[in-house]
Structures are given as structure tokens and as C-alpha cells.
């Protein structure tokens with residue numbers, strides 16, 4: 717299948733596919749399960765799969781939001797958020813917290829999730845999440861279309877100031893057991909995945925490529 721998004725020549729949308737395959741192609745995407753506090757102190761929790769790490773030392777992350785949702789508003793107003801790692805075991809709770817409810821509703825309570833106090837930031841973390849990143853809000857980027865007009869999506873950046881990992885997922889060798897955490901990831905359509913296998917690779921040895929200077 718090949719298609720262009722510009723269908724002004726009359727070609728079928730998505731080359732005849734019923735749905736845009738974009739998210740099925742750009743997947744798996746990690747899920748940032750963002751906990752924040754409103755200016756009034758109301759807890760908010762929501763999953764974002766337009767989420768990833770963007771830099772290390774210092775470590776930075778982003779989540780992108782299709783409109784000004786509570787997570788963005790709270791992160792901007794309070795300057796803090798927490799990225800909880802969504803796991804296969806917590807998939808149903810994670811899904812419940814994606815419901816679009818009023819800002820006065822605590823989605824964690826709705827999903828029956830226990831929360832624990834964070835150490836360096838005010839928003840709490842999801843106790844059962846295998847890991848969580850305490851973040852300080854940095855900046856918001858307003859996405860544009862290629863003609864320069866507003867896209868509508870905004871990207872919220874934060875710096876990771878503290879890390880929690882459930883001790884069950886810290887191995888004897890000091891590595892975090894990514895496999896054991898069963899991190900959940902978003903694919904396209906209604907599909908998800910989780911880390912079921914891990915392989916190791918060493919960086920390539922330059923001396924094996926003697927033709928490069």
C-alpha cells in the first residue's frame with residue numbers, strides 16, 4: 717500500500733485502508749501515565765502515549781496533548797508532574813484513567829488506584845506502578861502544521877529530578893528488570909503491547925570496518 721495524505725487528486729484516503737495506519741507503524745509507544753495536582757490540590761491521572769524520553773543528563777521527557785487537557789494545565793500551573801510507568805498488570809486501571817471527566821474528578825480514585833507521596837514534587841505517584849519519574853515542568857511547545865498554522869497539539873517538557881523503581885524489579889546485578897516490569901506500550905487502533913522479550917547488543921566495533929577513517 718502506498719498513499720499520500722493529500723488526496724486532492726481523488727485517490728482513496730489511506731490508499732483504501734479503512735484507518736490511518738500511522739500509529740500502528742510508529743509503535744510501540746511508551747505510555748506516560750501522568751499524575752498532577754491542580755492549583756486547588758485535586759489529583760489528576762491520565763495516560764499519554766505521545767510520550768517519550770528526549771534527553772539524558774539531565775534526563776528529560778515530554779508528553780504531547782491534543783488540546784489543553786488537565787495534565788498540561790496542572791503541569792504548567794504547578795510546575796510539577798510525575799510519569800508513572802503503565803504496565804500490562806495495570807492496563808485496566810490505566811484505561812479507566814483515560815476517561816474524559818471534569819477537572820474536579822480524581823481519576824486515580826475512579827480506577828481504585830492507591831497513591832503514594834512523591835519525595836521531591838507534590839503530585840503523588842501510582843503505588844502499584846513498577847516505576848515512576850518525578851518531573852519538574854520545563855516548557856511547552858505549540859505544534860505547527862507545515863504551512864505554519866497552529867496544529868492544536870502542544871508538547872509539555874519536563875526534567876526528571878527523581879526516580880522510583882519497585883525493588884522487585886531491581887536485579888542482583890543492579891540492572892532494572894525491564895522484562896519483569898511488563899511495561900505497556902501503545903500501538904494503533906485498539907492495540908497495545910508489552911515488553912515480552914529483551915535482547916542485548918554491543919556497540920559496533922569500529923576496527924571491524926577498516927575502510928572507514
Ligand SMILES: Cc1cc2nc3c(=O)[nH]c(=O)nc-3n(C[C@H](O)[C@H](O)[C@H](O)COP(=O)(O)O)c2cc1C
Nearest residue numbers: 762763764765766780781782785786787814815816
Ligand atoms: C493508552 C492511551 C494513550 C493516550 N495518549 C494520549 C496522548 O498522547 N495525547 C492525548 O492528548 N491524549 C491521549 N490519550 C487520551 C487521554 O488520556 C484522555 O484525553 C484523558 O482524559 C486526558 O486526561 P486529562 O484531561 O486529565 O489530562 C490517551 C489515552 C489512552 C488510553
